[in-house]
Amino acid sequence: MTPVAAPASTTYFSVVLDQAKEDLARRGVPIFDFGIGDPIEPTPPFIRQALIDALSPVSQYPTIVGQRRLRQAVAGWAQRRLDVTLDPDTQVLPAAGSKEAIFHLPLAIVGADEQRRRLVYPSPSYPVYEGSARFSGCIPHPVPLSEENGYRLELDALGPEVLSQTCIAWINYPHNPTGASIGLDYLQRQVEVARAHKILLCADDCYLDLYFTEQPPPGLLQVTQTGVLSFGSLSKRSGMTGYRSGYIAGDARVIATLKRARPNFGVGSQDFVQAAATVAWSDDAHVAERRAIFRAKRDRLAAFLTDRGYDVSGSQGAIYLWVKVPTADRGQAPWSEAERGQAPWSEAERGFFARLLEHGIVVSPGESFGKGGEGYFRLALVPSLEQIEQAIATWERITL
Ligand SMILES: Cc1ncc(COP(=O)(O)O)c(C=O)c1O
Known part of the structure; x- marks a missing residue:
């Protein structure tokens, strides 16, 4: 019998992110999790x-x-x-x-x-x-x-x-x-x-x-x-x-x-x-309220990224920002040789994501959504506006 293979990139992606988050937590680094699209706003009381x-x-x-x-x-x-x-x-x-x-x-x-x-x-x-x-x-x-x-x-x-x-x-x-x-x-x-x-x-x-x-x-x-x-x-x-x-x-x-x-x-x-x-x-009223919250988060983050020279495209709806990985980056990835072979994203991208991760900023590499996402990353608008301000302050200090 040949078991059906789960899509490899997604399995690998969530494992890498989970491991990275565990490691950050162990080192006491505050985590700004823009990785998984699971919002934190409470379900309306009614x-x-x-x-x-x-x-x-x-x-x-x-x-x-x-x-x-x-x-x-x-x-x-x-x-x-x-x-x-x-x-x-x-x-x-x-x-x-x-x-x-x-x-x-x-x-x-x-x-x-x-x-x-x-x-x-x-x-x-x-x-x-x-x-x-x-x-x-x-x-x-x-x-x-x-x-x-x-x-x-x-x-x-x-x-x-x-x-x-x-x-x-x-x-x-x-x-x-x-x-x-x-x-x-x-x-x-x-x-x-x-x-x-x-x-x-x-x-x-x-x-x-x-x-x-x-x-x-x-x-x-x-x-x-x-x-x-x-x-x-x-x-x-x-x-x-x-x-x-x-x-x-x-x-x-x-x-x-x-x-x-x-x-x-x-x-x-x-x-x-x-x-x-x-x-x-x-x-529909509670949905309008939620839309306003996601829009405020999106506007703040998009303004920050655009100011910093990032190329933000798409991003007209859902709860995501879609951003090009800055190509100038050629950083050293912290993954082991064994992990390197399995990594679904390129060396330059890996360096970029690694640098963000070191500072507690978790994003989703575009390629974890399939080959067509290569060269981009996704920010899920999950952290609160207050956390986004803190994430921006941290991001401003990172040399990429
Ligand atoms: C595009 C898309 N379709 C479907 C779903 C699944 O949603 P549900 O929570 O209803 O299973 C998601 C969840 O993230 C999604 O992003």
């Missing part, structure tokens, strides 16, 4: 209260279709946010976080005898698209994104041969890790290509409500609800990463297939989490 109120003395299995009021709340959000009418019974499913929904998608819908096995996704990207392809026996097909074309994945550019072998294509805007955003015309173009080649087009809409622009970014469901799925999440939108709650919405035929497949995965969302999710999707 959401926590809804969970507490729903905690029943008798605990029973949740269902895959979930509570109707939650599906209605997601449909209500789609109506307010996108001006789209979804049928809560046939077009919406709850998920135990969007990660599991993304991961399980090909397992649920790509049959063993399916000839079209390519799963297309951007590089750099959230690593789970690649993992889902590997574990389901699909062929991962990363598409390099570039700063020059605004980090847009254009399906048309893949050519008819690749498109004819593709079963699922992922797009994700606002994009993790670059924070890049797109307009409605972009989504219309991708829908046309996907439709012509019978590809299921999936939008990872994890950050749809988190943007730094004046206008909210458009959603794929605004273009069509046929042949497409949207995957949403309460994790960053409502400060609920630990609750594990998201949705899958869109094409009713695919949703019907997912309803049959997903009971196998054990991903029914707990009833008390669904109660909290229902009030979260029904309210």
